[in-house]
Amino acid sequence: MKVTVERAQLLKSLGHVHRVVERRNTIPILGNVLLRAENAQLSLKATDLDLEVTETLAAETGAGGGSTTVPAHMFYDIVRKLPDGAQIVLEGDGDRSVLAIRAGRSRFTLQTLPESDFPDLAAGDMTHSFTLTAADLKRLIDRTQFAISTEETRYYLNGIYLHAAGTAKAPTLRAVATDGHRLAQVDLPLPQGATGMPGVIVPRKTVGEVLRLI
Incomplete structure (x- = not known):
């Protein structure tokens, strides 16, 4: 595996995915970010088994591509x-289980874990798909997230209920959050494709990551 990527692009994508990774993990692979190079693209994936984030950016990839996993927070730092403006070269050596990082006169080597150990959160078949503008999605979150419960024992209140x-004559997409003492509700005109959608609870951590992205 050999990849060349621009530092600003890699830093932006890493900034999005590394936040999902908990600093303390009893399962070593969950502390890593998955790097996969193919078709002139580098994809980054991180998960905590509840939330999975994937980012893809343009890169110069060697013949055949390749994949590996490296410690997320150390790689980000x-x-x-x-x-x-630095051009970063990533070179993986599967036999030695290391990833070499080169940029100018800087050289780093990180221990890796095999891609096969990385968990895959299969999403399954989605029955509905619709589009919201960033402004509308931000409005839904801003006006409801303050009421999300932080009480872990009532996990079903630890998110925003979308339905x-x-x-x-006037269908709506409704977002509701409550902690048992207060309740926040926001309605938007129902987007095309959302008719008949099953209700879903978007977890608090996912809400926070989406808000940062938009």
């Missing part, structure tokens, strides 16, 4: 401290 509501 290295990239963050490299100079602006189709309203009447046949």
Whole structure:
């Protein structure tokens, strides 16, 4: 595996995915980010078994591509401290289980774990798909997230409940959050494709990550 990528692009994508990784993990592979190079693209994936984030960016990839996993927070700290405009070369050696990082005169080597150990959260078949503008999604979150419960024993209140509501003449997409003492509710016109969608609870951690992205 050999990949060349621009530092600013890699840092931006790593900044999104590394936040999902808990700093303390009893399962070593969950502390790593999965790197996969193919078709002139580098994809980064991280998960805590509840939330999975994948980012893809343009890169120069060697013949055949390749994949590996490296410690997420250590990798992020290295990239963050490299100079602006640097071209970063990532070279993986599967036989030695290491990833070499080169940028200018800087050299780093990180221990890796095999891709086969990385968990895959299969999403399954989604029955509904619809589009919301970033402004509408931000409005839903901003006006409801304050009411999300932080009491872990009532896990079903630890998120925002999204579901189709309203009447046949005025259908809506409704977001609701409550901690048992207060309740926040916001309605938007039902987007095309959301008719008949099953209600879903978007967990608090996912809400926070989505809000940062938009």
